[in-house]
Amino acid sequence: MNFGPFVFIGVFCTMIISWATFVFGPQVQIGGMQPTLTVPNGDNYPAYRTGAEKRGLDVYRANNCAACHTQQVRPAGLGPDLMRGWGIRQRYSVAEDYMYDYPVMLGTQRVGPDLANVGARLDKQIILNHLYDARDERLPGFVRGSVMPPYQFLFKKQKIDRSPSPDAMPVAVDAGYEVVPTDDAKALAAYLAGLKQTAYIFEVPPPPADKPITMRPATNSPATPTPAK
Amino acid sequence: MSPNDKQNLRRDNEPTAGYSSVPMWLILLLGLFFYWGMVYLDRNAGGFSSKVYHPWQNFEEVDAAQPKDENAKLALEGKKVFDSTCSLCHQPNGLGAEGKAPPLVASEWVLASKPDRIVRIVLDGFQGPVTVKNTEWNLAMASWKGTFSDRQIAAVLTYIRNNWDNKAPAVNEEQVKAIRAKEKARTQPWTSQELQAVPDR
Numbered sequence: 001m002n003f004g005p006f007v008f009i010g011v012f013c014t015m016i017i018s019w020a021t022f023v024f025g026p027q028v029q030i031g032g033m034q035p036t037l038t039v040p041n042g043d044n045y046p047a048y049r050t051g052a053e054k055r056g057l058d059v060y061r062a063n064n065c066a067a068c069h070t071q072q073v074r075p076a077g078l079g080p081d082l083m084r085g086w087g088i089r090q091r092y093s094v095a096e097d098y099m100y101d102y103p104v105m106l107g108t109q110r111v112g113p114d115l116a117n118v119g120a121r122l123d124k125q126i127i128l129n130h131l132y133d134a135r136d137e138r139l140p141g142f143v144r145g146s147v148m149p150p151y152q153f154l155f156k157k158q159k160i161d162r163s164p165s166p167d168a169m170p171v172a173v174d175a176g177y178e179v180v181p182t183d184d185a186k187a188l189a190a191y192l193a194g195l196k197q198t199a200y201i202f203e204v205p206p207p208p209a210d211k212p213i214t215m216r217p218a219t220n221s222p223a224t225p226t227p228a229k
Numbered sequence: 230m231s232p233n234d235k236q237n238l239r240r241d242n243e244p245t246a247g248y249s250s251v252p253m254w255l256i257l258l259l260g261l262f263f264y265w266g267m268v269y270l271d272r273n274a275g276g277f278s279s280k281v282y283h284p285w286q287n288f289e290e291v292d293a294a295q296p297k298d299e300n301a302k303l304a305l306e307g308k309k310v311f312d313s314t315c316s317l318c319h320q321p322n323g324l325g326a327e328g329k330a331p332p333l334v335a336s337e338w339v340l341a342s343k344p345d346r347i348v349r350i351v352l353d354g355f356q357g358p359v360t361v362k363n364t365e366w367n368l369a370m371a372s373w374k375g376t377f378s379d380r381q382i383a384a385v386l387t388y389i390r391n392n393w394d395n396k397a398p399a400v401n402e403e404q405v406k407a408i409r410a411k412e413k414a415r416t417q418p419w420t421s422q423e424l425q426a427v428p429d430r
Contacts, residue, residue, distance in 0.1 A: 077284060205296065
C-alpha cells in the first residue's frame with residue numbers, strides 16, 4: 001500500500017502547526033509592538049541604545065556571553081528570579097524591553113547571574129574588572145569562587161606614554177606598563193552598564209502602595225562592590 | 230534447531246499487515262486532555278493579549294492595577310500637548326528661552342492658586358511686556374482657542390502646574406469651559422495689565 005499521501009499530510013500538518021505557534025502567533029501578538037510610555041511619569045520607553053552599546057551587543061554575541069548568562073527576569077510564579085533580586089523593584093521583563101535589540105540575547109542557561117539589570121547593579125569599572133578577572137581579590141567587585149573565565153584578550157598591555165591612561169585597569173603589571181581595555185571591552189562594558197529594566201510600563205504596573213516593594217540583594221552576583229584587599 | 234522449533238515454524242502463519250481500530254478509551258482520554266488544555270489556556274493565557282503577563286489573568290486586571298490618579302492621567306495627556314506644541318518656545322525643560330518664551334518652572338503666573346489667568350492666556354494668547362520671576366519679557370504668544378479642546382487645555386495646564394518642581398492644584402475641564410464661554414467675544418490677545426484685573430487667588 002502507498003503511504004505517501006498520509007506521510008505528506010502528517011508532515012505538512014506538523015510543519016503548519018509549528019509555524020503557526022512559533023512564527024505566526026507571536027507575529028500577531030507582538031509583531032506590531034510600538035514604543036510605549038512609562039507609568040506613571042509618561043517618559044518614552046524603551047530608549048535607543050547608543051552606538052557604543054550597540055557595538056557592545058555584537059561583542060557580547062561574539063564572545064557567546066549568552067551561553068552562560070540570560071537576560072530575562074521571569075514574573076513571580078514562573079521562577080525565583082524576583083526572589084533572587086534580579087528584577088529591580090519587582091520589575092519583571094516584558095517584550096518592550098528588547099524592542100531595539102537585534103538579535104535579542106535572551107540566553108537559556110544560567111551558569112552566571114541574569115544580566116537583564118546588570119547596569120542597575122554594577123558600574124562600568126566593576127564590569128571591566130569582572131571581565132579582566134572575576135576572581136582576582138585585588139580588583140574591586142571580585143566574586144569569590146566565580147566560574148567566569150577571564151576575558152583578558154579584551155585588554156591590552158601598553159607602555160605608559162608620559163602619564164598613565166585614565167582608563168588604566170587597577171592591576172599590577174611590569175613597571176612602565178599599564179593594562180587598558182580595548183575598544184571592544186569598552187563597548188561591552190557600555191552595553192552591560194546600559195542593561196536596565198527598571199522603568200514601570202503598562203504591562204508591569206508599579207506595585208500598589210499598600211504592598212511595599214521589598215528589595216533583596218541579587219544573589220550569585222556582586223550586588224555591592226566588594227572592597228579591594 | 231530443535232524439533233520443537235521446527236514444529237512451531239510450520240504451525241505459525243505468515244505475518245500480515247492489517248488495521249485495528251484505536252481503542253475508544255484512548256480517544257476519550259485524548260479528548261479529555263485536549264479539553265483540559267483549552268480550559269487551561271482560557272484561564273491562563275490572558276486572552277493572548279501581548280499586554281498581559283503571568284501574574285495577571287486578563288487585560289482588565291492589568292488595567293485596574295495601573296496607578297489610579299485622575300490628575301496624573303490628565304497631566305499625561307497634557308504632556309503630549311506640551312511636547313508637541315508648547316515645548317517649542319517654552320522648552321522641554323520648561324525654563325523658557327531668551328527671545329522665545331518666559332519660563333514656566335516656578336513662575337508665579339503658572340503657580341497661582343486659581344488658573345483663571347493662564348487659562349485665558351492659552352485661550353486667546355498674550356502680548357506685550359510682562360514680569361515673570363522678576364524678569365521683564367516682551368514677547369507674543371499665539372491663541373490656542375481653535376486648536377485645543379477644553380480637556381486638552383486643562384490637561385496641559387495641569388501638566389505644567391505639576392511637572393518639574395511645580396506643585397499647584399490641577400485644572401479641570403469645566404474651569405476651561407466656563408472661561409471660554411465667558412470670554413467668547415474676545416478677539417485680541419491678553420496683556421499683562423488686563424490680566425492683573427482677573428483674580429488669581
